[in-house]
Amino acid sequence: MADKRRQSVKQRGSIFTAVYEGDSFVQHFEKRGAREIIIMDAAGKPLRSTVSQRRTFVYAAQLHPLAKMARNVVRDLDPANDVTFLRIRSETHEVHMSLNPEFMVVVIQKLKARKR
């Protein structure tokens, strides 16, 4: 799995080069019902994604400033603190963002409707 990712990063022409079938990284998330995975670098540029390119850019453009803002909020309250994870939950979807110094992983999950 790691080899595949390294291969695709070398090709700088287009962003989404390798096909995702059989990628165990993606399958790991699919088991939990998450179909949409976006990997961005620390600058907010999308590197890999399972969604269409247009949607990926929309998500990346929105989520990267949000992550930066979260980091500012946390740092304002306590300078020694730093954000590692961000979870945004709405009625139908949940967005998980894992933040690292090097890159960001975004996973979007559809929530099953529960009868109350």
Place this chain on the structure above:
Amino acid sequence: MQGADAQPKRTQSYVNEAYRLVLEKPGVEEVLIMNHSGVPVKTSMSRQDALQHACLYDNFREKTQAFLQKLEPPQTLTMLRVRTKLHEVLITPDAKITILVVQNAKDAYMKSLDP
């Protein structure tokens, strides 16, 4: 902090109940309850801390809500969780109040990063 005079009595007991229930949960460090305009109503922190937390996180919550509204279909925020190295902050907006909880979420993530 006691601007609760302007709130209807029904909401006030609701706030107290919610505050009590949250405090009982394990791992909770601090609780902050804001009214719909982001003013802290009931809290366990010092006033200065509470104001700072409320202001910053309410701002962030609004940005997140704006992000969700831009999606297809537009969605409302039910919960926001910010996990940091030291603790985890949960923000639950509601029609009447917003509950902000600072808790110490034990997980093995940071430990797994250490060699």
